[in-house]
Amino acid sequence: MPEISFSPDDSLYRDRDKLSEDYTPEDIVGRDDEIQRYHTALQPVINGEDPNNIFLYGKTGVGKTAVTRYLLNQLQHDSETYDIDLTTVELNCEGLTSSYQVAIKLVNEFRDSDNRLSNTGHPMHEVLEQLFTEFDDTGGTILIVLDEVDNIGDDDSLLYQLPRARSNGNIEDARLGVIGISNDLAFRENLRPEVKSSLAEVNIRFPPYDAEELQEVLNQRVTVSFYEDAIADGVIELCAAYGAKDGGDARKALDLLRAAADHARAKDATIVDEDNVAEARRELEREEVMDGIADLADQHKLSLYALVSLQHNQDDPSRSKDIYERYQELCDISHHDARTLRRVRDFLGEIEGLGVIESIQRNQGYPEGKYNAYELGHDEEMILAAMSDLLNEVGIHEDVADVVEKSDRISA
Ligand SMILES: Nc1ncnc2c1ncn2[C@@H]1O[C@H](COP(=O)(O)OP(=O)(O)OP(=O)(O)O)[C@@H](O)[C@H]1O
Helix, strand or coil: CCCCCCCCCCCCECCHHHHCCCCCCCCCCCCHHHHHHHHHHHHHHHCCCCCCCEEEECCCCCCHHHHHHHHHHHHHHHHHHCCCCEEEEEEECCCCCCHHHHHHHHHHHCCCHHHCCCCCCCCHHHHHHHHHHHHHHHCEEEEEEEECHHHHCCCCHHHHHHHHCCCCCCCCCEEEEEEEEECCHHHHHHCCHHHHHHHCCEEEECCCCCHHHHHHHHHHHHHHHECCCCECCCHHHHHHHHHHHCCCCHHHHHHHHHHHHHHHHHCCCCCECHHHHHHHHHHHHHHHHHHHHHCCCHHHHHHHHHHHHHHCCCCCCEEHHHHHHHHHHHHHHHCCCCCCHHHHHHHHHHHHHCCCEEEEEEECCCCCCEEEEEEECCCHHHHHHHCHHHHHHHCCCHHHHHHHHHHHHHHC
8 A cells, every 4th residue: 555645635725615515605695685585584583473484496506595594594693682482493305205204304303313203103193293292392483494395295284284383273382484495396386275375475486596696606605615816717707607507506506616626636736727617517517417317217218228229330310210110129128118109209309308319300302201310419338328227127239239348337
């Protein structure tokens, strides 16, 4: 073993952790209107009145969670000044797909480890009773933040019960407010009217950031994360443009900046430059495409596999009827039911939406008319590596045997 392989290197980063998801920025920039509305909606807490139920919605990475943490920290601080007894509980509902599961988690948020409810085997009304008891025992004002609340799906009875708990006499000694957060815009629309009216007393929409706002977010984070002059001109603009193009997403912009800085650090550079950003961007886009392929359903993967295997030995784009023939062959081998040509065309359209393949419209003239042909939008090695699970199941088509060997090395 070499004497020393890892050693601390901090010539670039002042504090890299401040670029991470877990860090709550001390200052929130570019969300003044939303903060003002949110602040107003939380004001009853400081007045010792019943809190509003608040619903925040907007796409991913637009600051819903960051602004919530920022304002609740502030509220907690100010409550102490005015002797208000405030308890806040933040629960991320990812993976919690029913009211029952969320209710159990909430009960457990109020309990210590030797007193927690197990995940199954309790009638819902008992879980609710225990939850209401926890609220009353805690007393004062309780704010429950349910982040990614759309995970709860159609089984939303808890979202009906919580806002009504006090008026229905289920709790007496506590004032309860619910803050629901969602990036699934359809979820709010599809809530039952009686849930919508109580859960979403105050609605606050978080719009996507524009490039200028993202520059503000990045600049603010640069000052706490990097040493002075560590970021070359143009870097912030590039990262902001990337986030703005991709849904006005601050997380994307920050992730790109961090990835670019990691590239610079790996080269022992003391400045992050535009080349580092370009390199990091290629890498992030590649990861995104690979994740997109890995998440495809088997039928989509079979259609894609058919195209990859055809394209390996030809320069011209493949016609859907040829792709379909190869697809049927692959379905036969792997005992999947083959769908119709029309469905396979739909699958190819969806895969095109991920940027994995590209379609080209051809016109053959009479009698064939117009048709779509497809080619790959990324290297075949990468695509095959991303669907190695299907390859294990279907086996390796002879046309791509040499590529698979290479892609195994990529995914390893
Ligand atoms: N206005 C802002 N100022 C500073 N940092 C911000 C701002 N908005 C977002 N961020 C940062 O961007 C990242 C994503 O933001 P956040 O988690 O709040 O988004 P979100 O809208 O809750 O997204 P999701 O719905 O995916 O959870 C976090 O690291 C957050 O700190």
